[in-house]
Amino acid sequence: MTATPxxxxxxxxxxxxxxLSGAFQRAQMYPGGHPTLDRAVDQVIQRVEALLSDRPxxxxxxxxxQFFVGDAASDPGHTLxxxxxxxxxxxxxxxxxxxxxxxxxxxxxxxxxLSAESPDLPGVATPHLEVEPLNFEGLALDQGEGGHAGExxxxxxxxxxxxxxxxxxxxxxxxxxxxxxxxxxxMAREFESLPQSGERDAAIVGQLQQAAAVCADRHAAxxxxxxxxxxxxxxxxxxxxxxxxxxxxxGRLNTRLALGLTDVAPAPLALDLLLAASSVEDRTLSPAxxxxxxxxxxxxxxxxxxxxxxxxxxxxxxxxxxxxAWSEPVQADEEVAGDEPPLENPPVPLVADLxxxxxxxxxxxRILTIQLDMGEVAAPGRRAVRxxxxxxxxxAxxxxxDEVEPGDPLxxxxxxxxxxxxxxxxxxxxxxVDLEALERLAPDVGxxxxxxxxxxxxxxxxxxxxxxxxxxxxxxxxxxxPHALARLDAGPWFVQRNLxxxxxxxxxxxxxxxxxxxxxxxxxxxRIEGLRLLxxxxxxxxxxxxxxxxxxxxxxxxxxxxxxxxxxxxxxxxLLLRGLLEGRIDPGLRPxxxxxxxxxxxxxxxxxxxxxxxxRPVPFLGLHVAHKxxxxxxxxxxxxxxxGWHPRVSRLIARAERHRxxxxxxxxxxxxxxxQLGVEPPPG
Numbered sequence: 001m002t003a004t005p006x007x008x009x010x011x012x013x014x015x016x017x018x019x020l021s022g023a024f025q026r027a028q029m030y031p032g033g034h035p036t037l038d039r040a041v042d043q044v045i046q047r048v049e050a051l052l053s054d055r056p057x058x059x060x061x062x063x064x065x066q067f068f069v070g071d072a073a074s075d076p077g078h079t080l081x082x083x084x085x086x087x088x089x090x091x092x093x094x095x096x097x098x099x100x101x102x103x104x105x106x107x108x109x110x111x112x113x114l115s116a117e118s119p120d121l122p123g124v125a126t127p128h129l130e131v132e133p134l135n136f137e138g139l140a141l142d143q144g145e146g147g148h149a150g151e152x153x154x155x156x157x158x159x160x161x162x163x164x165x166x167x168x169x170x171x172x173x174x175x176x177x178x179x180x181x182x183x184x185x186x187m188a189r190e191f192e193s194l195p196q197s198g199e200r201d202a203a204i205v206g207q208l209q210q211a212a213a214v215c216a217d218r219h220a221a222x223x224x225x226x227x228x229x230x231x232x233x234x235x236x237x238x239x240x241x242x243x244x245x246x247x248x249x250x251g252r253l254n255t256r257l258a259l260g261l262t263d264v265a266p267a268p269l270a271l272d273l274l275l276a277a278s279s280v281e282d283r284t285l286s287p288a289x290x291x292x293x294x295x296x297x298x299x300x301x302x303x304x305x306x307x308x309x310x311x312x313x314x315x316x317x318x319x320x321x322x323x324x325a326w327s328e329p330v331q332a333d334e335e336v337a338g339d340e341p342p343l344e345n346p347p348v349p350l351v352a353d354l355x356x357x358x359x360x361x362x363x364x365x366r367i368l369t370i371q372l373d374m375g376e377v378a379a380p381g382r383r384a385v386r387x388x389x390x391x392x393x394x395x396a397x398x399x400x401x402d403e404v405e406p407g408d409p410l411x412x413x414x415x416x417x418x419x420x421x422x423x424x425x426x427x428x429x430x431x432x433v434d435l436e437a438l439e440r441l442a443p444d445v446g447x448x449x450x451x452x453x454x455x456x457x458x459x460x461x462x463x464x465x466x467x468x469x470x471x472x473x474x475x476x477x478x479x480x481x482p483h484a485l486a487r488l489d490a491g492p493w494f495v496q497r498n499l500x501x502x503x504x505x506x507x508x509x510x511x512x513x514x515x516x517x518x519x520x521x522x523x524x525x526x527r528i529e530g531l532r533l534l535x536x537x538x539x540x541x542x543x544x545x546x547x548x549x550x551x552x553x554x555x556x557x558x559x560x561x562x563x564x565x566x567x568x569x570x571x572x573x574x575l576l577l578r579g580l581l582e583g584r585i586d587p588g589l590r591p592x593x594x595x596x597x598x599x600x601x602x603x604x605x606x607x608x609x610x611x612x613x614x615x616r617p618v619p620f621l622g623l624h625v626a627h628k629x630x631x632x633x634x635x636x637x638x639x640x641x642x643x644g645w646h647p648r649v650s651r652l653i654a655r656a657e658r659h660r661x662x663x664x665x666x667x668x669x670x671x672x673x674x675x676q677l678g679v680e681p682p683p684g
Contacts, residue, residue, distance in 0.1 A: 007072045007183060013058070014074065014081070016047045016098075017067055021084040027111035041104045041111070048102055056302045057099035061224065064089045070228035071183070088114070095132040099302055102128035157226040160211050164230075167203035169194075184232030192238060205245060205257055212260025227264050234261065235269050242276040253280045253326060262319050267300035267312055274319050281326045292373050293318065364388050365396055372404065377413050385417045394418075394427040398437040419444035421452060428456045435468050442472055450476055450483050457502075458487070458495045466498060474505040481510055488514075493523045500529035509536040519544065524553045531556060535563050542569035549575040554586060561589045564596035573600050577609060591634040598638025607643060610635045615652060625656050625664055633667045640668040 009017075023040035030037045051058060061068040065076045067085055074081045088096070091114060106129045114131075165182060168191045182190070194200075208230070215227040234242065248254045258277045262270045271293055278285050296318070299311035364384035371381035388397050397418045404411045424445050427438055433456075442449045450473065457469045473480055484499045491499065500518060503510055515537060518530025531551075534544040541563070548560025549572060557579075564572050576597050579585040585593050594613065600606050614635035615623040626632040636656055643649045656668040 009067065009069060009072050009074045012047070012051045012053075013060075013067075013069050013072070014078075016044070016051045017060070017074065017084065018080050019044045019047055021080040023107070024084060024087070024111055024114065027108075027115045032108060032112050037108070037111075038104070041107050044107060045102065045104050048098065048100070051098070052100050057097055060096045060098070062088050062093055062095060068225075070232065071225050092133050093131055097130040097132070099128045157214055157223070160207065160214060161226060161229055164204065164207040164211060164233075167200065167207050184229050184234075185236050188233050188236030192241065196244070201245060205254065208245070209257055209260060212257070212264050215264045216260075230261075231265050231269055234265060234273070239272070239276055239279075242273065243279050246273075246277055247280050253277055253323075255323060255326070258323050259320060262323065263316060267297040267315055270316060270319055271297050274322065277323055277326070283326060287375070289374075291375055292370075295373055364391075365393065365400070368397075368400065372400070372410060372414075375410065377410065377417070382417060385414075389420070389423045389426055392426045392430055394423045394441070395430070395434040395437040397423065398427075398434075398441050402440065415444055419446075421445060421448050424449050424452050428452060433465060435465070439468070439472055443475065447476060447479050450480055454480075454483055454487060454499075457498055458491060470498065470502055470505065473502060478506055478508050480506060481508075485510060485514065488518075493526050496521075496526045497529050500526065500533055504529070504533055504536065509533055512537045512540050516540065519547060524555060527551070528553075528555050528559060531559050535559070541567075542571050545569060545572045546575065549579065557585065558589060561585065561593050561596065565592040568596040568600065570600065570602070573597055573603050573606070577603075577605055580609060591630045594631060594634040594638060598634075599642050601642055607646065607649070610639050610643065611648070611652075614639055623652060625659055628661060628664060633663060636664065636667040640670055644670065 008014075019040070023037070023044050026034075026037045026040045058069060062085055063073075065082045065085055067074040067081060074085070076082055093114070110129060110131065165187055168187055169182075211226055211230050215223045215230065237245075246254050246258050258273065262273050262277075265273055274293070275285070275290075293315065296311050296315045300308055300315050302308070303311055364387040368377075368381050368384040368388075371377055371384075385397065388394065401411070401414055401418055404414060419441060424438075424441055427434065427441060442453060453469055453473045457466060457473065460466045460469060481503065484503055488496060488499050496518070509515060510533070512534070515530055515534040518526060519534045521527040521530055531544055531548050534540050534547075537544075545560045545564050545568070548556045548563070551557055551560070560572070561576070564576065568576070576585075576593050580590060580593055580597075594610070597603070597606050598610065611623070614626055614632050616626045618624045625636070636653075639649050640653050640656075644653055653668050656664055659665055
């Protein structure tokens, strides 16, 4: 008997592999990041959407000259695909898994790794792209159960599939059927259209049991092909048909067939088989259990490599336990058994020197996670939250809360349990402080978080933590003011400085008397913050600028000059002029001081100062533009903007407008009305 010819690959698979072959060739010719290679990678990524339009992932098995997807195979005569398969096979690549979400960077890393001369496979393992080595664990010298003498394992698997097709549809070739067995989807559709027959169902069950026995070795190549064919067949059958096939003559579940098919089927189909088996046995599965098994099935299909294989094993083990338990008779003592007593003498932990109580203690985070997966937070979950808070593991709770969708009722149920002052205090007490979790939790706690955050601000040593705490507390607005004022007088200088900075960030400043008092503080570090706070009061702004210009410390002068540059009161003009003329203002602040006094057109001394800085006398030629500097440019700009009406200034500005230096011409360019209003940007 000859094996059934494999159907060809679908158009999406073939086009994807052809593009992948071109990208692989370019990866061998060009270094990473080369535009030619990047374009080839982008073309491959664009085909992924069409490739995975009806499935979360696809696995390409790789032979010496072909690619296999289920029972379909590429044409060995296709030059590009044969060459790519041969190259990957020689690199010991057994399979390539591509899932939704694969990125160009992942594919580029894979291509670069496969193009290297190293004999080892590249270490690429992401949720979207994985390389699996060739696996020879399924090879054996004997035929195994179900084999026929003189037949290879592939021929035996093909014979079983042909026999199953004959049992479902009749003799191949009869009724318009071709000599080769049809695909699983075609068999399911034609079988569903036939009238029910107990004799036919019995023959199908027998062939399915043989197929399940052959597929028990999940690593063998012939097993993978037959398992894919059977899975596609079962997936296309209606739930009522599955229940009929799983039912024995006495109306009970065919446990052997249910267990065999569940082991063969991929995760989603295995869950469907469980539901069909539960209907046959008239067993009720709780919605929470079905939801939990569904999430485990999703992890088994689309999760990362390590968790995917583990989830698949755990899921199939759980399904076997459920189905196997339904066939076992209920013991009399099990009907009345209550909670089992705790172990009096637990076994010795595997880890040396570990306390048995600590080793076998339940993990509250795991308990809470299981409850969330089941869609409820009952008493064990609430106890778990309190335990985690007491142990200081609040950051894990916050991250768990972030994983719940905001609109999910579970979020509204969990938030009051986690967003408490006790949890916030535990989070602030941890070292180092998890700032991201803190910023996520504090707003949910509400105004009760303000005292705790202010205490942490006073004790913080790192500048970064102080800055983040200031920003976080300021989000509570003016509700912070009473708490800050209560701490202001009693705290040391650094606490006073931070609290004054905090009140500068609030929508409304505290009373003017508070700002005035600290603007005269003997410690300059506190006094500067008090001065900045005083400048936020419109009625006290002029007084604050004058006070800052008179401050003996240069920091106070700097604050006052920068404030005057925005809007200079007339009372500050004499101090600014004297500071400029006498050189008391630092060189770095002089341009800002010049901009501050420029608009004071009622002060003749301002004009003389600006002309002195912006122009220089030349013997027999009068005034010429001064050598370019930050001060001269500021003076020229002030003259052009505010003093252009003056007869002495207008002709000098006209001369500056013709200057060969573009910066000087730009400084005396008078802005238009729209530019002064901010509707248009200034020139340059």
